[in-house]
Amino acid sequence: MDSLRSGHGGIQMLLTAEQEAQHIISSARNLRTVRLKQAKDEADQEMALYRSNMEADHQNRKSQTSSESIAKQLEEETQIRIQSLKESALKVSPDVVAMLLNYVTTVKN
Template sequence: MAANRGQQNGIQLLLAAEQEAQRIVNAAREAKMARLRQAKEEAEKEIVAFRAQMEAGFQSKVAESSGDSGANVKRLERETEAKIEHLRTEATRISQDVVQMLLKHVTTVKN
């Protein structure tokens, strides 16, 4: 009988240990799921913040390129005037060489 009682106590201990192990596994599983939910929420917050930042940058670019057409026109006029002035300067600089080259070709007789 003592042996039977010892086996029964051993079985009870094994059942208790199995239940404790199952409780530990369930707690770990729940903690893992909670951490995954938290990570997902954090990622969604980061996505929202990044999207808002990109949208603000895009809106800024759109407003910059089309918002104030008067400023764009003035900027384009300044750029155009600068390019025209550059062309005039270059034309003045090389005009004497062009005249000399034309005179040389006009006055040279070829057989």
């Protein structure tokens, strides 16, 4: 009868050990799930920050390019206007010189 009790006690110990092992495994799975969720949340935050930085950088580059483009366009328009004024001056220059010579050489009493 002692061997039956010791066999029954051994089985009981095995069942208890199995339950403890199941609790440990369950706890480890829960911890792993929690940690995976934390890692995903951290990655999402990091990705959002990175995206925000990249978008800000893109906007800065875009505005710089836009400013440079506007400056270049204004420079081109200015050069065109300067050239137009030079051409106009060349056209009227002989008339202005003739008019000035006329006033300088005319004697009034």
